[in-house]
Amino acid sequence: MTLLKKIIALVAVGVLATACGGDAETGASSSASSSSGGDSTITMGFAQVGAESGWRTANTKSVQEAAKAAGIDLKFSDAQQKQENQIKAIRSYIQQKVDVIAFSPVVESGWDTVLMEAKTANIPVILTDRAVDSADTSLYKTFLGSDFVEEGKKAGQWLVEQYASETGDVNIVELQGTTGSAPANDRKSGFAEVIGADPKFKVIASQSGDFTRAKGKEVMDAFLKANPDIDVLYAHNDDMGLGAIEAIEGAGKVPGKDIKIITVDAVKDGMQALADGKINYIVECSPLLGPQLMDLAKKVLAGETVETRVVTEETTFTQEQAKTALPTRQY
């Protein structure tokens, strides 16, 4: 069956090359090289979380553009933040016999069955941006993405430095991401680990804002009423932070001054708010991992060994840094 598919793919490549270029030699050489190397056009099934934010959109674009640049045939699906949709998408990729499956898990748990199906079908799986908690790490080849615990720690470190001379209690509220998702779990634990060293830092309320502006605003509104003394807001992404800013302004307080705000991601709208002084600190979480993903996919399919954990390059931004970085921000 795979042989048949490879033949079809080979023919398709040949036809495309000749049809587009009109250059018989290129067509011949490309099909020759693919047959000798044993790799025809790679088909990748990519199951995206959903377009929850500007970050995710940039991530999607990066994957799509990198696939085009690398000559990989990309089958793309959008799970709309629902694990069952994503499992369905992965199952359909297995049925379509794609060469490699990549996906950003909506939540961390519950993937063993479907990943086992992929493994049985001999289709390698690459996790992007979010991890799964499967005990059996042979279920996927590698995990490419940010280190969310590290992001949480960076956010915590800035807070500790800012309030180093503060003697009283520092009341913190936290807007968590989608409950059960890896970034929510890890950004929470990394942050808690760093600030936990000093008892003056108190997380007085922590709720899920589902990574969306609307929920971020709604939850922050409730926080503001239930807790009159909030010093710091830690939001697991920019969008929830942006929603919370509106709630804070509605309460007659000044975001960035009365309540210090730390967020994660550094999307354009977030960077704008940082430059405007409404957010105090952003920990970057880069979505532009498409090219790295395509490299990894090629390596995995060529039978090369890859690191089981590949971390994306990331930084942090203060208000001044945001002003200089903003004009060239892609997403």
Next chain:
Amino acid sequence: MKRLAWPLGMLAALLLVNLIFTDHFFQIEIKDGHLYGSLIDIFRFGAPLILVALGMTLVIATSGIDLSVGSVVAISGAMACLQITSLSSQDSIGGVLGAAGIALGLAVALGVGNGFLVAVIGIQPIIATLILMVAGRGLAQLISDGQIITVNSAPYKLIGGGYWLTLPFGIIIVAVVLALTAFFTRRLALGLLIESVGGNAEASRLSGIRSRGILIVVYAFCALCAGIAGLMISSNVSSADGNNAGLWIELDAILAVVIGGTSLAGGRFSLSGTVLGALIIQTLTTTIYSIGVPPETTLLFKALVVTIVCLLQSPAFRAKVFRNRRKPAPPAVSAEEKVTVAT
């Protein structure tokens, strides 16, 4: 009114929980020239749900159901924000009204489509509206190009996030729509006709009621409500999110209708019950945030409360549990109740 006693009791119980566990919950103050407090928040964030549930009530009264409202919410918000971004000045009131008009027009058209599928083609409502529920998210993303559209328009902001005469503007819209709906369905014959179609569409047709027309009007009204709710939701955060706006609001709306005592079998409905049901759901959400239920257990907590509300609502359950105090209601009583509600 008797039918509303249980949901009213439940709402009171939820508020009591807040009175005990949350400081300042009942405190309402004036801030920046508008009312500010947790109770106001419940109305502000509950307004879209009340609207969607109002439309849903009439659809359910015709023994139908509309699963597509969440998608219509997303489409309307995306359409309005897209139109506003194309304005030369985002603060132009006429431009914003035009954008809202186009979005609501689209919503009504989608509702007429739903009504056509149900009334003329004869597809079961749950299937007919399921089509738009699934396809609508795609349409919303198509309109917004898969992006979150951010707008910066003061007049648009007013719809869902602004205040007028110290009151949240959204709740004023809800009050107007509610009053109009109540007038048309309870002062004019429309409500009776809707209930008649819900009871038996064929018998209604034979007795001279244009069942098809009524059905199409009802689905269009439901979509219009969802469209207005979509404007409110996107205006509240000055952005349109095709993927998440109004996600699962159809389920909350159906729940609000059921808690309010409207039968899913159709044939009768209670507008005040639906408003109460929607307020219970929103109060529950706000309560969860205020008293700090851990996010991991939020859904379970919600489900428990909803189960209790529904059990208390069920005459059969009450008859079993409170057997020693009350006898099961004889059929004659429920018929009488129906009459009182209909008047």
